[in-house]
Amino acid sequence: MEEQPPEPWRQKVAMLVFDTLEEMYFAGRHTDVEVIVKDKSFRCHKVVLSSVSQYFDAMFSSGMRECHAGVVHLQEIEYTTFVDILDFVYSGKLNICTENAEELLRASTMFQIKLLHQKCEEFLIEHVTVDNCIGAWRLAKSHECKELAKKSWYNILECFTEVCMSEDFNYLDTGEMFEIINDDDLQVTNEEIVCDAVFRWYRFDPENRQESASKLFEHLRLPLLSSEYLLQEVEPMELVVKDQRCREVVKEAISYQMLPSRRPDFNSPRVKFRRYANMEEVLVIIGGYNASNEKVSDVLAYSFTRKTWFQLMSLPLKLGREFASTVYGNDIFVSGGSQKLDLLLQYRSDTNEWGRCPNMPQGRRRHAMVAVGESLFVLGGYDDNQTYDADRTLKDISEYTISSRSWISCGELHTPVRSMTAAVNKEKIFVFGGLLADEKETNIVQYFDTRLKTCSRVEDLPYPCKMSRAVVCDKRVFIVCTDGNILQQDDNNDCKRVAKIRSFNRRRFGAIHHKGNILIAGGECGSSIYKDIFTFNPDVEKSETIARKNVPSRANFASLKLILHKKFLKFEVKFEKA
Known part of the structure; x- marks a missing residue:
């Protein structure tokens, strides 16, 4: 059986x-x-x-x-x-x-x-609903319900605009409030919504929450608020008036809003866009030439969060080599270059369009351009159209007033120079190294006072350098040399070697400030064009690769950091493997 x-x-x-x-x-x-x-x-x-x-x-x-x-x-x-x-x-x-x-x-x-x-x-x-998700989240945390915590947390983030108006929101403790407002996945269209919610929570029990609100203040992304909200709603608050740390955070935000020429140098954990915000910080690559030595006119934007390249509006013409660029607010300006020496273009980030500005009075390439106050300053460089070789390396400094769209010749460098780099520190423009009229590489450091319109020479670099890149991080000025040495200028205007990027030997690369570090992109060595993006921390001499795959091969290009509306980041770009 x-x-x-x-x-x-x-x-x-x-x-x-x-x-x-x-x-x-x-x-x-x-x-x-x-x-x-x-x-x-x-x-x-x-x-x-x-x-x-x-x-x-x-x-x-x-x-x-x-x-x-x-x-x-x-x-x-x-x-x-x-x-x-x-x-x-x-x-x-x-x-x-x-x-x-x-x-x-x-x-x-x-x-x-x-x-x-x-x-x-x-x-x-x-x-779980919008009305009970806070209670469900708190219950889940205290009773080890991982899936319930995940579902209720998602509801809090997704429906924050409604959730923050609920009664339960008023009874969150400081740690819970910190956890919510610090999440990059919080789905709000603007940071004013977050501030309104935190301020309501504080006013629900101001006597017992003053110290907590002061601590939370440091985690509000105040620089991303509108100027009107910042000045009319935040600055007059009693909490801000009474608390020094709150005043410092508000002052930082006001500085960010009122100094558009210095925004690329700004480093703060409060300047960070959430994943679902309308705006996004990107790395922009403009023009230059590729691995085939072809001039390109494309404009590319790299999303740090999505790790994806997007195509922006292309340049109206090919700039050729050795043009200069800078950011003012959220717009990009590009000047000169081998194709058209007196050119000035403006990229409008609010429309994703390029426009022509009045031409420079003195055409040039291999020059420097920076933004200070409400003006652009173009310094030195090389003018191919000059009759005599000795006159081609320039000392001219021209100022472009953005609001009036007008140029003036505002001063001269102490020493004519080209292929140099420049940085702004306290309204003074420092020009580092470069090539002299006699083709010799120089270690001269000179600065132009934008108020007095005078130029002086200060302490020299430790050694001559050309084609370097100056980057301002946390108000510190770094000079990235072509051999990987990093120089730093101190408060006394002395420049000393402070770090070295290992196995670095390239020129015509891009260098910008990114989250307190130096970001390096592309460049060339001999006939080789680099395809990589990495950051370097000069304090600990540590490099971290951001992207090595799907990176365009570029040299002699412009690299800048910009805040763009996501509606312009639609057309993804793929690049062939190196």
């Missing part, structure tokens, strides 16, 4: 035991422990309670008084809740609803009944 598979018999035996225990419980037969809840008595079986609950198993195995006396007193549970637990344990029935789900979950946690805990969590997940 063929034997039956064992599994069906196990199930039959299990059901028989289960049904019999339920019958014995209701009949009160063979019970060996009395559980008393709120003066109500329940006759139960130790073995049944122990089989489903680690709490009771530990109790009955420990030799505690309850183990010998056969009586257990439970204080922190309601009578009706324990009835529901016994129904679940003995009959498999789960009497769960919105009114008792939280209490059952708490009881399942206390008694360590895993299956009941799972069922309660599943029920609560199905009933």
Whole structure:
């Protein structure tokens, strides 16, 4: 006779035991422990309670008084809740609803009944709403419900505009508020919504929340607010007036808003766009030439968050080599270059369009251009159209006033120079190294005072350098040399070597400030064109690759950091492997 598979018999035996225990419980037969809840008595079986609950198993195995006396007193549970637990344990029935789900979950946690805990969590997940997601999130955290915490947290982030108006929001503690406003996935169209929510929370209990609000202030992304909101709503707040640290954070934000020429140098954890914001910070690559030595007119934007390249509006013409560029606010300006020496173009980030500006009075290439105040300054360079070789290396400094779209010749360099780099420090433009009229590489450092319109020479570089790149990080000026040496200018205008990028030998590369570090892109060495983007921390001499795959091969190009509306980041670009 063929034997039956064992599994069906196990199930039959299990059901028989289960049904019999339920019958014995209701009949009160063979019970060996009395559980008393709120003066109500329940006759139960130790073995049944122990089989489903680690709490009771530990109790009955420990030799505690309850183990010998056969009586257990439970204080922190309601009578009706324990009835529901016994129904679940003995009959498999789960009497769960919105009114008792939280209490059952708490009881399942206390008694360590895993299956009941799972069922309660599943029920609560199905009933998470905008109105109760904060309560569900707090409940989930205290009772180890990972999936419930995930679902409720998603609701908080996705529906924050509605959630922050709920009553539960007023009762968040400081740590919970910090966790919410710090999340980059918070779905808000602007940072004013976040500030409004935090300020309402503070005003709900200002006496007890003043210190907490002061700490939270550091995590509000105030530089991203509109100027009107910052000056009219934030700065006059009593909390700001009374608290020095709050005033410092507000001052930082006002500086960001009122100094558009210095925004690329700005480094603060508060200048960080959320994933769902309309705006995004990108690396922009303009023109130059590629690995085939072809001049290109494309304009590319690299999304740091999405790690993807996008095509922006192309240049209206090919700039050729050795043009200069700078950022003012959220617009890009490009000047000169081998194709048209007196050219000035403006890229409008609000429309993704290029426009022509009045031509420079003195055409040039291999020059420097920076933004200071409300003007652009073009310094030195090389003019191919000059009759005599000695006159081709320029000392002229021209100023372009952006609002009036007009040029003036505002001064001269102390020493004519080209192929140099420049940086702004306290309204002074410092020009580092370069090539002199006699083709010699120089270590001269000179600065132009934009107020006095005078130029002076200061302490020299440790050694001559040309085609270097100046980067301002945290108000510190670094000069990245073609051999990888990093020089730093101190407060006394002395320049010293402070670090070195290993295995670095390139020129015509891009270098910008990025999150307190120096970002290097592209460049050339001999006939080789680099295809990489990495950051370098000069304090610890550590490099970190941002992108090595799908990177355009570029040299003699412009690299800048810009804030763009995401509607212009639509057309993805792929590049061939190196």
